[in-house]
Amino acid sequence: MGLLTNLRDSISRVTDGLFTDSEPKRIGIYGPPNAGKTTLANRIARDWTGDAVGPESHIPHETRRARRKENVEIERNGRKVTIDIVDTPGVTTKVDYKEFLDHDMEKDDAVRRSREATEGVAEAMHWLREDVDGVIYVLDSTTDPFTQVNTMLIGIIESQDLPALILANKTDLPDSDVQQIANAFPQHETIPLSALEGENMDEVYTKIAEYFG
Amino acid sequence: MPHQCTECGRTFPDGSKEMLSGCPDCGGNKFQFRPAGQSTDSSGTPSKRTPSEGTPSKDTASEPEPEPPSSQQSGGKPTTRTSPESTPTGRSDSASSADLPSRTESDAGPATPDGDVETSRDTSETADAAVDREKTTQRVHDEETEDAAQASARSDVVSRDELDRASRDVSATEEPTPDHSESPRPDVDELRNELNEQFESIRIVSPGQYELNLMELYDRQEYIISLQEDGRYVIEMPDAWGVED
Structure with missing residues (x-):
């Protein structure tokens, strides 16, 4: 018995040495629609694996199914962190096909997109409960963060004791107000970035390694 | 008697x-x-x-x-x-x-x-x-x-x-x-509304228009994988998840 325990301990020590952590952590990228989640996921994936996660779009609910990029190895300060990135559909309390009609979409397509987006939100919420070890919460820093969705999701994440990194995205836009995001969730550290332009990504990776490593 | x-x-x-x-x-x-x-x-x-x-x-x-x-x-x-x-x-x-x-x-x-x-x-x-x-x-x-x-x-x-x-x-x-x-009748309707508010996870307002109860979606063990035109859901039950995993 004692021999087995010792053996197991020594094996786990060896594997710990080989990999920085026993299993890659699943990090969900959450946030409201159009906050730049997929842009960020693609940026991270491209920077460290060379592949993209999924198509980006300015039309809300482009991501309607959670997409996963596995074994993304991030190296920071001589330390490797392996994570699975889960890009989730934007979480919202209302989905209306009419908002897609403005984007040159036929009604049938808009209705279908709306339905898929709703399914995607259900899926994202389910993943948050079952399948995620940490959260990168992406907010559009040009919009008011005090929304029901943000408050509720951050509340859920906190109640789950999940490590969470809040990113104030779109700092390249003139209306960006990072302080507004920081004020909304003072209990968390807020990192400004532009996922589109790749601004401040170094700090983002450092924080990812620190929070999820 | x-x-x-x-x-x-x-x-x-x-x-x-x-x-x-x-x-x-x-x-x-x-x-x-x-x-x-x-x-x-x-x-x-x-x-x-x-x-x-x-x-x-x-x-x-x-x-x-x-x-x-x-x-x-x-x-x-x-x-x-x-x-x-x-x-x-x-x-x-x-x-x-x-x-x-x-x-x-x-x-x-x-x-x-x-x-x-x-x-x-x-x-x-x-x-x-x-x-x-x-x-x-x-x-x-x-x-x-x-x-x-x-x-x-x-x-x-x-x-x-x-x-x-x-x-x-x-x-x-x-x-x-x-x-x-x-x-x-009125009480039943009232109650139904109340229940809807409390328990319904996805309300289909009309085709293509949905209201989501995030807390309810989060709390549910099973999860909705498909919405049908007639207002029905297809859900994946927790057991199926267990088998898959």
Whole structure:
């Protein structure tokens, strides 16, 4: 018995040495629609694996199914962190096909997109409960963060004791107000970035390694 | 006295709790339902139990033993769901649950005179026909106490909330609205709305328009993987997840 325990301990020590952590952590990228989640996921994936996660779009609910990029190895300060990135559909309390009609979409397509987006939100919420070890919460820093969705999701994440990194995205836009995001969730550290332009990504990776490593 | 012990003949009012653990007198556990209109027939073929027949005759069943004001007081107490401003006409009914022991003594046998039964039918008919306020109120009270008795009898099985709701529905018909079948409607609708708000995870407003209850979606074990045009969901059950994993 004692021999087995010792053996197991020594094996786990060896594997710990080989990999920085026993299993890659699943990090969900959450946030409201159009906050730049997929842009960020693609940026991270491209920077460290060379592949993209999924198509980006300015039309809300482009991501309607959670997409996963596995074994993304991030190296920071001589330390490797392996994570699975889960890009989730934007979480919202209302989905209306009419908002897609403005984007040159036929009604049938808009209705279908709306339905898929709703399914995607259900899926994202389910993943948050079952399948995620940490959260990168992406907010559009040009919009008011005090929304029901943000408050509720951050509340859920906190109640789950999940490590969470809040990113104030779109700092390249003139209306960006990072302080507004920081004020909304003072209990968390807020990192400004532009996922589109790749601004401040170094700090983002450092924080990812620190929070999820 | 719609229920009668087949062993000793002891009778119990509709919805009595006493009989649930057997007849208190002889321990018998077989009872027959006897609409009071047929109480004279001891062989008891409990044929019909339509409320219009059962209720008023139950009324008369307690009438042979009139203890007017005092029994009304004591009767009013246990059936707390009865509206406090119950008119004197509600007397006989409210007595039905409270005066149970004494009543059953007198009602034990097939004692109700035929004449009484007749008058009771008359009363019910006139009450139905006339729009007279007093009589309709009496009818409402008949229903009310019956419900209260039923409610108290079932309270071990049915949840308290449900009972309260049931009794509220009836007391809401305090105004002379004899057709109380209408009255529960608003409450049911209200309740449905309330439940929708609390429990529905995805509300389909119209095709392509959805409202999502995030907390509910998060709390559910199973998760919705497909929404159908007709408003149905396809969900993935937690068991399936377990198998997959």
